[in-house]
Amino acid sequence: MLMLLGCCTTIPFIEGPSENLKIIPGGIGDVRPYFGDLRLVTSDDSEAVFLLASCGCGDWRVLIQPHDGSPQEQFAIHFYNESGDYADPGDVLAYGKDETLPAEFSAILQQDPGLLDGRVINGDTKFLVSAVRGDAHATVTACGMCHLGDNPIHPLPAEHPTKYLTDPTVCLECHTAG
Ligand code: HEC
Ligand code: HEC
Numbered sequence: 001m002l003m004l005l006g007c008c009t010t011i012p013f014i015e016g017p018s019e020n021l022k023i024i025p026g027g028i029g030d031v032r033p034y035f036g037d038l039r040l041v042t043s044d045d046s047e048a049v050f051l052l053a054s055c056g057c058g059d060w061r062v063l064i065q066p067h068d069g070s071p072q073e074q075f076a077i078h079f080y081n082e083s084g085d086y087a088d089p090g091d092v093l094a095y096g097k098d099e100t101l102p103a104e105f106s107a108i109l110q111q112d113p114g115l116l117d118g119r120v121i122n123g124d125t126k127f128l129v130s131a132v133r134g135d136a137h138a139t140v141t142a143c144g145m146c147h148l149g150d151n152p153i154h155p156l157p158a159e160h161p162t163k164y165l166t167d168p169t170v171c172l173e174c175h176t177a178g
Contacts, residue, residue, distance in 0.1 A: 055146070
């Protein structure tokens with residue numbers, strides 16, 4: 001009987017926020033971005049670039065750029081901890097999903113060392129994700145990964161101030177990160 005009990009418990013691939021967790025309004029206090037990779041459960045090879053970053057629109061967003069040339073994807077996520085306080089320094093859950101892609105992301109983010117480990121389901125495919133926090137300069141790198149380049153997720157409008165054309169690191173002169 002005991003063995004039977006063991007066999008039939010299903011462990012979900014993705015963990016969403018449990019009932020004891022509260023959303024952290026506005027996200028965590030340290031707005032430096034996290035850079036990493038998606039890997040298949042069965043392989044150590046990197047399948048996609050992963051970015052978790054705050055956006056000047058007030059959200060924290062995930063960006064997934066597959067190495068095989070499939071379209072890049074992004075969606076907004078939220079952070080959760082027991083207090084709901086952004087100043088609490090402990091581990092937080094980062095979780096979000098987009099019904100239309102569809103995609104779902106769940107990870108434990110250790111704020112102290114700046115490490116993220118979790119899972120992504122993108123379409124039908126399950127991935128492991130790990131990422132590390134970049135330094136303060138990396139914040140504008142993250143802005144550019146979604147807003148600049150040949151095929152950005154959200155291009156700047158034609159009437160946007162052009163100062164970034166000569167220096168792509170000027171975003172935070174006029175915008176805030178998060
Ligand atoms: C993961 C991708 C991503 C990253 C990183 C990102 N953004 Fe965004 N940003 C978006 C998307 C997508 C939108 C459009 C949001 C919408 O319309 O809901 C947006 C919107 C904005 C807007 C318009 C806000 C508004 O209310 O109209 C500003 C300003 C902005 N971003 C600035 C930045 C800056 C500055 C950074 C770097 C600190 C940054 N973003 C990083 C994806 C990103
Ligand atoms: C010289 C000031 C200045 C700099 C530098 C600047 N922006 Fe802007 N940005 C603006 C202004 C002004 C607007 C239009 C008003 C608004 O939406 O706040 C704007 C609007 C935006 C929007 C909203 C576009 C939309 O869909 O409406 C995004 C996204 C954005 N900026 C991203 C960036 C990024 C990324 C950088 C750095 C590469 C950057 N900006 C650098 C001033 C600046």
